[in-house]
Amino acid sequence: MKKITYKKSGVDIFKANVFKSKIKKIVRKSFRSEVLTDIGGFGSFFELDKRGYRNPVLVSSSDGVGTKLKIAELINRHDTVGIDAVAMNVNDILCTGAKPLFFLDYIAYSKVKENILIDVVKGINQGCIESGCSLIGGETAQMPGMYREGEYDIAGFCVGIVEKDAIINGSEISSKDVVIGLESSGLHSNGYSLVRKVLSSGELKRMGRELISPTRIYVKPVLSLLHSSGSKSGITGIANITGGAFYDKISRILPVDLDIIIDKHSWVVPKIFRLIQNKGNIEDREMYHTLNMGIGMVIITKPQSARAIISKLMQSGIKSWIIGEVKPGNKLVQIK
Numbered sequence: 272m273k274k275i276t277y278k279k280s281g282v283d284i285f286k287a288n289v290f291k292s293k294i295k296k297i298v299r300k301s302f303r304s305e306v307l308t309d310i311g312g313f314g315s316f317f318e319l320d321k322r323g324y325r326n327p328v329l330v331s332s333s334d335g336v337g338t339k340l341k342i343a344e345l346i347n348r349h350d351t352v353g354i355d356a357v358a359m360n361v362n363d364i365l366c367t368g369a370k371p372l373f374f375l376d377y378i379a380y381s382k383v384k385e386n387i388l389i390d391v392v393k394g395i396n397q398g399c400i401e402s403g404c405s406l407i408g409g410e411t412a413q414m415p416g417m418y419r420e421g422e423y424d425i426a427g428f429c430v431g432i433v434e435k436d437a438i439i440n441g442s443e444i445s446s447k448d449v450v451i452g453l454e455s456s457g458l459h460s461n462g463y464s465l466v467r468k469v470l471s472s473g474e475l476k477r478m479g480r481e482l483i484s485p486t487r488i489y490v491k492p493v494l495s496l497l498h499s500s501g502s503k504s505g506i507t508g509i510a511n512i513t514g515g516a517f518y519d520k521i522s523r524i525l526p527v528d529l530d531i532i533i534d535k536h537s538w539v540v541p542k543i544f545r546l547i548q549n550k551g552n553i554e555d556r557e558m559y560h561t562l563n564m565g566i567g568m569v570i571i572t573k574p575q576s577a578r579a580i581i582s583k584l585m586q587s588g589i590k591s592w593i594i595g596e597v598k599p600g601n602k603l604v605q606i607k
Contacts, residue, residue, distance in 0.1 A: 290385055291411065294392045301399040301406045305372070308407075315408035317373050319432075326435040330369040334359040334513075335426035338463040339483070344421060345472070346479035349387045352425060353394025354401070355460045358486035359513065360429035361402040362568065365490050366509040366524070368439040368497055369431035371402050376409035380423035381416065391425060394485070402490040404429065437497075441508040441524030441571075448507055449577050450521075450531055450595035452538055453584065455567030456487040461514045462562040469551035481543060489568050492587035496570075496580055505576025512563040519560070521569060521604045530600025531571075533559075534607060537594040541565045559606050571597065 291311060298310055307316035321327055336355045343352050353376075361371045376395050378388065388411070399406045409427075418424070458466065466482070467475065475482065496504050508524045521531055535555075544564050547553070558564060570591075572580055577593055584591045 286385070290388060293385075293389060297389070297393055297396050298406050301396050301404070303372070303403075303405045306405050306407055310406075310408050312408075315373070315375065317405070317407055317430075319372075324432070324434060327432050328435045328438065330364045330367050330431045330433055331429065332360045332363040332431075333426065333428045334363065335424065336460050338467060339458075339460050340422075340424065341467060342463065342475060342479060342482045345475055346483060348479070348483055349390040350394050351483055351485040353391045353396070354398040354485035354488070356395055356425045356427040357398025357402060357404075357429070358488045359460055360427050361398075361404065361431070361488060361490050362486070362511045363513075364429060364431040365493055366439065366511050366568075367431075367433055368437050368509075369433035370494055371404035371429055371431040371490060373405045373407045373430055374399050375407065375428045377412070377426045377428075378409070378423060379412045379414055379418065381414060381418040382420045383423050388423070391423070395425075395427070398485075398488060401488045404431075439497075439506065439509055441526065443507040444524070444526055444529060444571050444597055445507070446529060446597055446599055447574065448571050448597040449574050449593050450533065450597070451570045451572060451577060451580055451584075451591050452566035452594035453489060453568040453570065454487075454538075454590040455512070455563045455565055457481060457484040457541070457543065459486040459513065459563055459567055461516070465551070465553075465561055466547055469547050469553070478543070487567050487589075489589070492584055492589055493568075493570070495587065496583055499583070504580060505573035506570055506580070507573070508571035510569050510571075512566055512568060516561055516563060517559045517566075517606060518556075518604050522602055524571075525597075525602045525604075527602050528599060530598050530603045530605060531595050532598055532605050532607060533595040535559070535564075538565060538592045555606070566594065569594070 305318045
């Protein structure tokens with residue numbers, strides 16, 4: 272009778288350990304001074320430095336990249352999806368006014384070439400560097416039978432910090448506030464199931480580099496805005512335009528007696544979105560409910576602060592426009 276081993280079952284522990292040793296040098300590049308241990312232990316230690324804070328609150332988020340990974344597999348490019356994994360999390364906690372502190376990843380696969388996994392981790396680490404947080408640990412799970420050969424999945428978990436009296440939750444939004452839309456870097460990491468349904472395999476390959484463009488990380492420019500004055504620069508709300516897009520994500524932060532009116536003609540929608548819409552014969556509401564349409568994040572602010580915010584964002588390399596206004600209503604988003 273043949274002897275059965277874990278390796279013969281599809282899990283190579285030795286190979287996994289070699290991979291982990293190779294990524295240690297990469298990951299250390301994102302370490303902040305508060306990181307106390309190298310990756311690979313039973314837990315990751317981060318010493319919370321409360322100096323400069325009066326009443327700090329920790330903020331957490333968990334999210335993944337979704338079926339955008341299918342595009343990475345199709346065009347065999349894996350060095351950007353890790354940035355997406357970080358962006359989806361740090362941009363979310365940024366909406367509360369929080370500064371990211373550390374990030375943990377989860378990579379699951381059946382059988383994937385080591386160089387692909389290293390590219391993924393490089394992307395995650397790059398996203399952490401861009402957002403000012405540390406990649407302090409995670410899990411790399413080899414799961415035979417769960418994924419086809421060459422397939423993998425990525426998710427992440429992020430923790431940030433914000434002063435309790437500086438939390439942004441939309442409660443200060445009032446009628447006549449204006450909505451500023453921040454330019455996206457493309458589709459970001461939502462709506463790819465729709466995109467893959469509309470476009471052929473050949474079209475996906477041909478447009479692969481554009482479709483795989485990583486989600487823009489807004490952390491440093493927006494934190495700079497929030498810290499530019501004690502009054503949050505007039506900012507009353509922030510929404511990350513991801514799944515559910517304009518209708519779901521913006522309404523989430525609205526008080527019950529207010530609506531937001533978005534003027535869809537106030538910015539130029541990138542061609543890729545119009546191509547998808549025309550190819551799939553998709554109605555406007557579905558597009559603005561699924562895709563970001565060129566707006567990756569919105570900031571709600573007092574009218575008198577809008578121009579200064581737009582100017583500061585431009586100095587950080589981010590185009591932005593006044594795309595809407597807050598009106599009395601019933602916690603709804605209207606796009607006209």
